[in-house]
Amino acid sequence: MLPVARERLVVIDGDALLTKAARLLNDRHMNLVVACGKTEAMVGVVTKTDIVRQLGHCSGSGCTAPVAAVMTKDVTYCRPSELLHDVWSIMKERNLLHIPIVDDDFKPIGVINARDALLALLEGTEYQEALLRDYVMGIGYR
Numbered sequence: 345m346l347p348v349a350r351e352r353l354v355v356i357d358g359d360a361l362l363t364k365a366a367r368l369l370n371d372r373h374m375n376l377v378v379a380c381g382k383t384e385a386m387v388g389v390v391t392k393t394d395i396v397r398q399l400g401h402c403s404g405s406g407c408t409a410p411v412a413a414v415m416t417k418d419v420t421y422c423r424p425s426e427l428l429h430d431v432w433s434i435m436k437e438r439n440l441l442h443i444p445i446v447d448d449d450f451k452p453i454g455v456i457n458a459r460d461a462l463l464a465l466l467e468g469t470e471y472q473e474a475l476l477r478d479y480v481m482g483i484g485y486r
Contacts, residue, residue, distance in 0.1 A: 346428070346454075346456060346460055346461070346464055348457070348460050349445055349453075349454030349455055349456050349457075349460070350453065350454045352374060352442070352454065352455040352456075352457055352460075353378065353444075353452055353453070353454050353455050354368050354369075354374055354376075354377045354378065354455075355377070355378050355379075355380055355452055356368060356377050356378070356379055356380070356390070356411055357379070357380060357381075357411070358379040358380060358381055358387045358388065358410070358411050358412040358415065359410055359411070359412060360410065360411050361408055361409070361410060361411070362390070362395060362398060362408070362409045362410065362411055362413070362414060363408065364411075365377050365379075365390045365395060365411050366395050369390075369391075369392050369395065374442075374455075375391050375392050375393075375441060375442060376389050376390070376391050376441075376442040376444075376455060377389065377390045377391075377411075378444050378452040378455065379411050379412065379415045380451075380452065383449075384451050385446075385449055385450040385451055386419065386421065386444060386446055386450050386451070386452050387412070387415070387417065388411075388412070388415035388416055388417045388419060389415060389416050389419050389444060390411050390414060390415045390416075391416075394414045394415065394416070395414070397414070398413075398414045419444060420434060420438055420440060420443055421443060421444045421445065421446050421450075422434070422443050422444075422445055422446075422456065423445065423446065423447075423448075424445055424447070424453065424454075428456075428461055428464060428465060429465060431443060431456060431461060432458075432461045432462065432465060435456075435458050435461065440458065441457065441458050442455050442456065442457055442458070443455070443456045444456075
């Protein structure tokens with residue numbers, strides 16, 4: 345798991361008001377908050393897009409909807425044991441910017457950002473390229 349994935353994790357109770365999720369998203373360079381239930385397991389995710397969509401439909405007291413009313417419940421997630429390349433393939437295929445990382449009990453432990461995943465994969469490729477170049481040039485492995 346990428347170290348930055350733990351830093352990107354923002355969790356909220358599924359019963360919390362959407363305004364609280366909006367404040368969390370406003371304070372961070374994130375687009376996704378993981379909603380959890382009573383057992384601290386992931387029950388869904390809320391994005392900035394979800395909040396904007398809800399605000400477009402609300403007026404007065406209708407703006408106090410709970411997170412559970414607008415969150416995505418069918419969440420694409422990954423496990424810490426999955427290869428970053430495989431996670432990146434899923435993100436690319438489903439056009440996702442973030443994927444939550446959950447443990448065996450579905451408790452969130454991080455969030456992978458597409459940019460971070462791509463940078464990590466690129467660094468690995470550049471290192472392998474340097475090793476191959478050194479080997480071919482007769483320098484040997486580092």
